[in-house]
Amino acid sequence: MKLKIAVQKSGRLHDESLRLLKDCGISIDNGKDQLKAPAKNFPLEIYYLRNGDIPQYLKDGVVDCAIVGENLLVEKGDGITHMQPLGFSKCRVSIAVSKIFEYDSVQDLAGKRIATSYPVTLQKYLSEHGIEADLHIINGSVEIAPNIGLADAICDIVSSGSTLFKNNLKEVEVILQSEAVLAASPRIPEAAKAYLENLQFRIESVLKGRSSRYVLLNAPDEQLEQIIEILPGMKSPTVLPLAEKGWSSIHSVVPQDEFWEKIEALKAAGAEGILVCPIEKMVV
Incomplete structure (x- = not known):
């Protein structure tokens, strides 16, 4: 099996x-x-x-x-x-219209023709807003539809938005983050x-x-309590005495999205010799 x-x-x-x-x-x-x-x-x-x-x-x-x-x-x-x-592979399913389309709200899509590869997702969104529109199901090259007169708007997957820009389209509604x-x-x-x-x-x-970083630093003992508050770790930081009296080494884990805030706070609290290492895997 x-x-x-x-x-x-x-x-x-x-x-x-x-x-x-x-x-x-x-x-x-x-x-x-x-x-x-x-x-x-x-x-x-x-x-x-x-x-x-x-x-x-x-x-x-x-x-x-x-x-x-x-x-x-x-x-x-x-x-x-x-x-x-x-x-x-983060992206979003969005509605886009021509750059010259005067768009104020989702209500402007009422009665319009919308080309999409996501009819179920789009219909659910429109229904939630009480809007009726004419959906044209297209597989691939949805962005070209407004330029050739097939549709007034499109609903498709968007990553960077560069494809919309190249086709003179603007993103007006985000239906789903994915x-x-x-x-x-x-x-x-x-x-x-x-x-x-x-x-x-x-x-x-x-x-x-992937979402964490291992941090090692040196700190004066009189600042340990303040630094430990900044670095809670998975349970608590590891604190080891250094050969130099009055100093300790602190080891901990920092979430990557909080990394720079933590580093700035640590430096302000007196931390020195800060080393940051990637973590291959973390089992908790």
Whole structure:
């Protein structure tokens, strides 16, 4: 029995998905153009699938789990369990209009033609605002629709916004914030659930490591209490006496998104010789 996991065959999610599995200590035999490959050191088999097909494979139980965009699950993945946000491939599903469109609010979309690859997500949003519009379902190159007179607006996935800019469009409404997630099939066999839990444990350890930094510093003993308040650590900081009397070494973990604030506060409190190291994995 092996855990069957689907990842995107090519595109935004592919490389980051494989990197995550590698960081989880899973080695995959991946020959060129393979659609299925086994792991060497974990009971796992990876399926390389078209992105849009992954939700149906999960629903049918062809695969047990997948690394897939949350936006795709909202659109096509009713009944599929979101196990874990993964922190990469962040994007949003947004409505955009021509730069010359005089847009004040979502009510301006009433009766308009909107081209989209996300009809379910868009219709839900419009219905919540009591708006009726004419939806044109397009797969690919949605941004060109207003320029050729096919639609008044579009609803599509947006990352940097550069594609909208190139097509003389402006983003006016954000419907959904999305990122890659680990998702589980509603039909996953009982025998595979233990492997999935093991995989999720490894993923959580990798993600915690990526989002944290290990900090080592020297501090005068009279400032220890103030510095420890800045660096709470996972439970509490490690404090070790230095050879020089009156000084101690403090070791702790800092969330990456608080890093610069903490460093500035530590320097102001008298910390010296601050070293910052990446954390490969963190098990708590």
